[in-house]
Amino acid sequence: MVNSKHSDLDLKFIPNPMTKQVKNLDEKTAIIRALNHLFYTRQGEKLYDENFGIGIQDQLFEMNNFLTKDVLKTFIKTQINNYENRINVLNLELTNDLHNLNIYLEYAIRSSPQERLVYQKTIRRIR
Numbered sequence: 001m002v003n004s005k006h007s008d009l010d011l012k013f014i015p016n017p018m019t020k021q022v023k024n025l026d027e028k029t030a031i032i033r034a035l036n037h038l039f040y041t042r043q044g045e046k047l048y049d050e051n052f053g054i055g056i057q058d059q060l061f062e063m064n065n066f067l068t069k070d071v072l073k074t075f076i077k078t079q080i081n082n083y084e085n086r087i088n089v090l091n092l093e094l095t096n097d098l099h100n101l102n103i104y105l106e107y108a109i110r111s112s113p114q115e116r117l118v119y120q121k122t123i124r125r126i127r
Helices: 027-040 066-083
Strands: 087-096 100-109 112-124
Touching: 027 066, 027 100, 027 112, 066 087
Parallel strands: none
Antiparallel strands: 087 100, 100 112
16 A cells, blocks of 8 residues: 655745745645535535535535435535545534534544544534
């Protein structure tokens, strides 16, 4: 198995004063940034790839029974498998109450599968 590392550029584009190089983010930070981008981008917002994105903010009002929750979980796993191939999803839990949607995603980075990481977000309805 090839042990490859992924990294992203720091989007602040602040160069190192000595080397004048923009620093790279480590693999874990790059994956969290990519997951945020995937979760908060609505389908059709990304140019040239209309299927990219989950648009989780649109799901706050939709999860009113186990069937819609199961469909959403399947959709999230599919999108992560399609667009974030650096990770394996180990567990995905969605819980909601009147004004919040809680996302708990446990995953492993494919380059170091023994390490388990957690992505956890709460989306709040403000109206």
